[in-house]
Amino acid sequence: MDPAPARYAIRIHGHLGATVLSAFPALVPQHHGADTVLTGLLDRSALYGVLAEVEALGLDLVEIRQLGPQPKSPESGESRSP
Amino acid sequence: MDRAQPRLIGRGDLLAALDRAAAKKVTIISAPAGSGKTSLLRAWADRPGQPHRLAVMQVQRDQRDAQQFWLALLRVVRQASVPTSRAEPPAATPDFNGRAMVDRVISELAGQRGRFILIIDDLHELISLDALAQLTRLLTDLPGDVHAVLATRRDLPLRLHQLRLAGELAEIRAADLRFSERETRELLDASGIALSDAGVALLHQRTEGWAAGLRLAVISLADHPDPERFVAEFSGSDRTVAEYLIAEMLERQPDDVKDLLLRTSLLDRVNGELADLLTGRPGSERILLELENANAFVVSLDPGRTWFRYHHLFGDLLRLELRRALPEEVPGLHRRAADWFLRHGQVVDAIRHIQAAGDWPRAARLLADYSFSMTLDGQTQTIQALVQAFPPGADHPELALVHATVDLIQGRLDEAAAHLAVAETYAETAPLDRQRRLHVALASLKLSLARRRGHLAGVLEQAKFLASPVTGQSDEDIALGSELRAVALMNLGIIEAWSQGLPDAERHLQEGADLARQIGRPYLEVACLAQLGFASRIRSFAITRQRCREAVALAERHGWGAEPVIAPALVTLAGNLVWTGEFDESERWLQRTERALQTDAGPGIRQLLHLAAGRLHAGRGRHYEALEELRAAEHLQSQLAGPHAMTSQVTGWMLATQARAGMPSQARASLEALTDERANAGEIRNARAVICLVEGDPAAALDALAKVLDGTAPVVGYVTVVETHLLAGLAHRELGDQRAANQSAERALGLAEPDRLVLPFVMTGSGELLEALPRHETVHAALLADILDVVHGSSLAAQDQSSPPQTEELSPSELRVLRYLPTNLSRPEIASELSVSVNTVNTHVRNIYAKLQARDRSSAVQRARELRLLSTGLTR
Numbered sequence: 012m013d014p015a016p017a018r019y020a021i022r023i024h025g026h027l028g029a030t031v032l033s034a035f036p037a038l039v040p041q042h043h044g045a046d047t048v049l050t051g052l053l054d055r056s057a058l059y060g061v062l063a064e065v066e067a068l069g070l071d072l073v074e075i076r077q078l079g080p081q082p083k084s085p086e087s088g089e090s091r092s093p
Numbered sequence: 094m095d096r097a098q099p100r101l102i103g104r105g106d107l108l109a110a111l112d113r114a115a116a117k118k119v120t121i122i123s124a125p126a127g128s129g130k131t132s133l134l135r136a137w138a139d140r141p142g143q144p145h146r147l148a149v150m151q152v153q154r155d156q157r158d159a160q161q162f163w164l165a166l167l168r169v170v171r172q173a174s175v176p177t178s179r180a181e182p183p184a185a186t187p188d189f190n191g192r193a194m195v196d197r198v199i200s201e202l203a204g205q206r207g208r209f210i211l212i213i214d215d216l217h218e219l220i221s222l223d224a225l226a227q228l229t230r231l232l233t234d235l236p237g238d239v240h241a242v243l244a245t246r247r248d249l250p251l252r253l254h255q256l257r258l259a260g261e262l263a264e265i266r267a268a269d270l271r272f273s274e275r276e277t278r279e280l281l282d283a284s285g286i287a288l289s290d291a292g293v294a295l296l297h298q299r300t301e302g303w304a305a306g307l308r309l310a311v312i313s314l315a316d317h318p319d320p321e322r323f324v325a326e327f328s329g330s331d332r333t334v335a336e337y338l339i340a341e342m343l344e345r346q347p348d349d350v351k352d353l354l355l356r357t358s359l360l361d362r363v364n365g366e367l368a369d370l371l372t373g374r375p376g377s378e379r380i381l382l383e384l385e386n387a388n389a390f391v392v393s394l395d396p397g398r399t400w401f402r403y404h405h406l407f408g409d410l411l412r413l414e415l416r417r418a419l420p421e422e423v424p425g426l427h428r429r430a431a432d433w434f435l436r437h438g439q440v441v442d443a444i445r446h447i448q449a450a451g452d453w454p455r456a457a458r459l460l461a462d463y464s465f466s467m468t469l470d471g472q473t474q475t476i477q478a479l480v481q482a483f484p485p486g487a488d489h490p491e492l493a494l495v496h497a498t499v500d501l502i503q504g505r506l507d508e509a510a511a512h513l514a515v516a517e518t519y520a521e522t523a524p525l526d527r528q529r530r531l532h533v534a535l536a537s538l539k540l541s542l543a544r545r546r547g548h549l550a551g552v553l554e555q556a557k558f559l560a561s562p563v564t565g566q567s568d569e570d571i572a573l574g575s576e577l578r579a580v581a582l583m584n585l586g587i588i589e590a591w592s593q594g595l596p597d598a599e600r601h602l603q604e605g606a607d608l609a610r611q612i613g614r615p616y617l618e619v620a621c622l623a624q625l626g627f628a629s630r631i632r633s634f635a636i637t638r639q640r641c642r643e644a645v646a647l648a649e650r651h652g653w654g655a656e657p658v659i660a661p662a663l664v665t666l667a668g669n670l671v672w673t674g675e676f677d678e679s680e681r682w683l684q685r686t687e688r689a690l691q692t693d694a695g696p697g698i699r700q701l702l703h704l705a706a707g708r709l710h711a712g713r714g715r716h717y718e719a720l721e722e723l724r725a726a727e728h729l730q731s732q733l734a735g736p737h738a739m740t741s742q743v744t745g746w747m748l749a750t751q752a753r754a755g756m757p758s759q760a761r762a763s764l765e766a767l768t769d770e771r772a773n774a775g776e777i778r779n780a781r782a783v784i785c786l787v788e789g790d791p792a793a794a795l796d797a798l799a800k801v802l803d804g805t806a807p808v809v810g811y812v813t814v815v816e817t818h819l820l821a822g823l824a825h826r827e828l829g830d831q832r833a834a835n836q837s838a839e840r841a842l843g844l845a846e847p848d849r850l851v852l853p854f855v856m857t858g859s860g861e862l863l864e865a866l867p868r869h870e871t872v873h874a875a876l877l878a879d880i881l882d883v884v885h886g887s888s889l890a891a892q893d894q895s896s897p898p899q900t901e902e903l904s905p906s907e908l909r910v911l912r913y914l915p916t917n918l919s920r921p922e923i924a925s926e927l928s929v930s931v932n933t934v935n936t937h938v939r940n941i942y943a944k945l946q947a948r949d950r951s952s953a954v955q956r957a958r959e960l961r962l963l964s965t966g967l968t969r
Contacts, residue, residue, distance in 0.1 A: 067409045068413075
C-alpha cells in the first residue's frame with residue numbers, strides 16, 4: 012500500500028523560470044543560493060510524477076528530502092522553512 | 094529558420110567508444126534528456142561503409158503495452174532482414190504470449206547472416222515490467238553475431254548481471270557524452286558562428302557541455318547580431334540552461350513558426366495537415382521540413398517525410414510554454430487533434446487527446462464504443478492503460494463495459510459478470526445511435542463469459558441472433574455485425590464441441606472461420622480452426638489430424654504457432670497421436686502445447702492438456718504419473734459449469750488407473766460415490782470392470798460391461814467400446830473361456846482398425862490376450878503386429894509425413910483385398926470373405942504388387958506396412 016502523503020523538498024540546480032515552474036503546480040518554489048527548492052505535500056505516485064518531470068525537462072536534481080512526519084495542520088507545516 | 098544551420102559534428106572519440114563497445118553483446122547508453130544520445134546513435138549508424146545490417150527502433154512515448162512494443166521491435170528486425178521474410182506481417186492477438194514472442198524475435202535474429210545491430214532508443218518510455226523482463230531474456234540470449242544498443246534516460250530494471258560478469262556489457266554515461274571545449278568550438282565553427290575563445294569557454298562552462306543546451310544556443314546565435322553579448326547575458330542569467338535558451342530561441346522565430354511550434358507541441362507526432370488544423374493556417378508542412386533541415390529538434394519519422402516529431406525535451410519545454418502562454422486554448426487544441434485522429438481511424442490517439450482535454454465523459458464513451466474492436470485488434474494492454482488514465486473516484490457508467498472486457502481477459506469471471514450487469518443497465522439508457530455498438534460489445538462479452546464458464550445454455554441464448562441475417566444501415570453497422578457474428582460462431586462452436594452430441598459444432602466453427610477470413614480477422618479465423626480439429630475428434634481421427642495441422646500451419650504463418658489461440662489444435666493433435674501409439678511424436682506436441690499455454694489458459698484447455706499427458710503416461714505404462722495428470726484433470730472439472738464431453742473419460746480413466754496402480758479400494762470408494770446416472774456411462778462401467786478385474790472378480794467385470802456391449806449405456810465414442818471388448822476379453826480369459834476371449838479381441842481389433850487405435854490395447858494390458866489370438870483367426874494381423882510392438886515398449890513412427898509420394902494410390906477395392914494379405918487366408922478364401930470372384934481377387938493382387946513394387950505377398954505386406962496402407966478407414 013502507498014504510505015501516507017508526506018512533505019518533500021526537491022532541490023534543483025539553477026533558478027527555475029515561470030515556464031518550467033508551471034510543470035510543478037502543486038509545489039511551492041523558493042530560491043536558495045544558486046538552487047531552487049520545490050516544497051509540497053506529495054503521495055508516492057505524485058512524487059514519482061514530479062521526478063519524471065524533472066527528468067523529462069533535463070533539470071539538474073541535487074537532492075530530495077522528506078520533511079519529518081506529517082504535521083497535524085497545514086499551517087504548522089508551512090511555518091517550517093525547508 | 095534556414096539561416097540557422099547547426100550541424101552534427103563528428104564526435105570521433107565517442108564513435109570510437111561505440112565501436113569498441115560493439116565488440117561486446119550489449120551497449121547501454123544511459124544519460125539525461127538532451128545529452129545527445131539519439132544524435133550520437135544516428136551519426137554512428139550512418140557512418141559510410143558499415144558491413145552490418147541495422148534495425149533501429151524508437152520506443153513510443155509512455156509505452157505500457159508489452160505486445161505493441163514487441164510487435165514494433167519484430168517489425169524493425171524484419172525490415173532490416175535479408176532475405177525479407179515471407180511470413181504475414183506481425184499482428185496483435187487478444188491473448189499475448191510474451192515468452193513466445195521473445196522466441197520469435199530470437200529466431201528471426203538467429204536467421205540473419207553476418208553482423209546485425211539492433212538499436213532501441215528511448216527505452217525509458219517502456220513502462221511495462223513484463224516487457225522489460227522479456228527484454229532481459231532477449232539480451233541475455235542474443236544470437237552470436239547480433240549486437241544490441243539501448244539508449245535510455247535512466248538506468249532500467251534490466252537484470253543484466255550475467256552479461257556484466259561475462260564482460261559482455263558496455264556502458265556509456267552522461268559524463269562520456271558531454272561536449273568538450275574543443276567540440277564546442279567545432280560545433281560553433283560548423284554552424285558558421287564566430288565567437289571569441291573566451292566566449293566559447295563561457296558557453297561551455299554555462300552549459301556544462303550539455304548537448305541540448307549547446308544546440309539551442311547555436312540556433313539563437315546563428316543570426317544574432319552580437320554573439321558575444323548573447324553569451325555574456327546567458328552566463329549572467331540564473332535561470333536553468335534549457336529554459337533560458339528555449340525562451341531565447343522562440344523569441345527569435347518568426348510568429349508563424351513560433352505559433353506552430355507551440356500549438357503542435359501537444360502532439361506526439363505531427364504532419365502538415367494536422368498542424369494546419371491546429372494553427373488555422375496553411376503551409377505548415379513547409380515549416381516542418383525547414384525545421385528538420387535546420388536540425389532544429391524536429392525529426393521526420395518516415396522516409397517520405399510526412400510525419401514529424403519533436404525531440405522529447407524540446408517538445409516538453411514547448412508544451413509548458415504553450416500552457417503558460419495560451420492556457421485557454423489547450424483543451425480546444427486537444428479536441429481538434431482528437432477529431433482529426435478519430436476521422437482517420439486512430440482511436441487510441443483520439444481517446445488520449447480527449448482525456449488530455451479533460452473531457453472525461455466523452456473519453457469514457459469513446460473507449461466503451463471501441464473496446465470491442467480494440468479487443469479484436471489485440472490492444473488489450475492499451476485498453477487497460479487508457480482506463481487507468483481516468484481520474485480515480487470519477488464514476489463513468491460507460492466504463493463498466495471496459496472494465497468487464499479487462500476482467501474477462503484476465504480471467505476474473507465474477508468481476509466481469511458484475512461489471513457486465515452495470516454495463517447492461519447503462520446501455521439501455523444510452524442514446525439510440527450508440528446502442529448498436531454497445532449491444533455488440535455486450536453480446537460479445539456475454540458470449541465469451543458464458544463460454545469460459547462452460548455454460549452451454551448461456552451461449553445458446555446469446556447466440557440466438559445468428560438465426561437472423563446481418564442487418565444495418567451503414568457499412569460500419571454491417572462490419573460490426575459481421576465481427577460479432579464471427580465471435581458468436583466461434584464461441585458457439587467451442588461450447589458445442591465441449592458438450593457431447595452437438596454435431597453443429599463443426600459447422601459453426603467452419604462458418605466462423607470463413608466469415609473471419611472474409612472480414613480480414615485472421616486471429617478469429619485461427620481461433621475457429623484451432624477448435625475445429627477438437628470438434629471433429631470423436632468422428633474421425635484422420636480428419637481431426639488434418640484439420641489440426643492446417644490450423645497450426647495458418648497460425649505459424651501469422652507467427653502465432655506458440656500462442657494460446659492455437660493450443661486447442663496442438664493439444665488435440667497430441668492426444669490424437671497417443672491413441673495411435675505415436676508416443677514420441679505426441680510428446681513433442683504436448684511440449685509445444687505447454688509452451689503456448691504459459692500465459693492464459695482457462696480450465697477447459699488445461700484439462701485437455703492433463704488428459705493427453707495422462708494418456709501418454711498410461712500408454713507408456715507409467716501408472717503413477719498418469720494418475721497424477723488425470724487427478725489434475727479431474728480437479729479442474731470443478732471450475733467448469735457442468736459436465737462436458739470429457740467428464741466421463743476423465744473420471745473413468747482416473748479410477749481405472751488408480752486400480753491398476755495398486756489402489757483398487759480407493760478407486761472403488763470413489764466409484765461408489767458417483768451418482769447412478771454418472772455410473773451408468775460406458776466410460777465409468779469400463780472403470781468398474783477394471784476395478785473388478787484387479788479385485789479378482791471377472792464375472793462382476795462382465796456384468797458391468799454388458800450394457801456397454803449391448804449398446805444401452807451411453808458412450809463418448811467408439812473408442813470406449815474398443816476398451817469394453819478388451820476388458821470383456823480379459824475377463825473371459827480369467828474365467829477360462831479362451832474362445833470368447835478370442836472373439837472379444839477380434840471385435841476390438843475390428844473396431845480399432847480404421848483409425849489404427851493402439852492405446853486401448855496398451856492401457857488395458859491386453860498383450861497376452863492378443864498374443865494368444867491365433868493368427869489365422871484374425872484379419873487384422875498388421876494392426877496386431879503394430880500393437881504388439883507398442884506393448885513391448887516402442888513408439889510408432891509418425892504416420893502422415895513419412896509416406897514416399899512416388900507410390901501410385903491403391904483403389905478402395907484394392908485396399909480391401911490388401912487388408913487380407915497379412916492373414917494366412919488363401920486367395921479363394923479372401924474371395925469368399927469379400928463375396929467376389931477369385932479372378933477379381935487375382936486382378937487386385939496383381940495391381941497391388943505392381944503399385945507397391947512388390948515381388949510377392951510378404952514383400953507387399955512389408956511395403957504396405959511401411960506405407961501404413963493397412964488401415965485407412967476406407968473399408969468402412
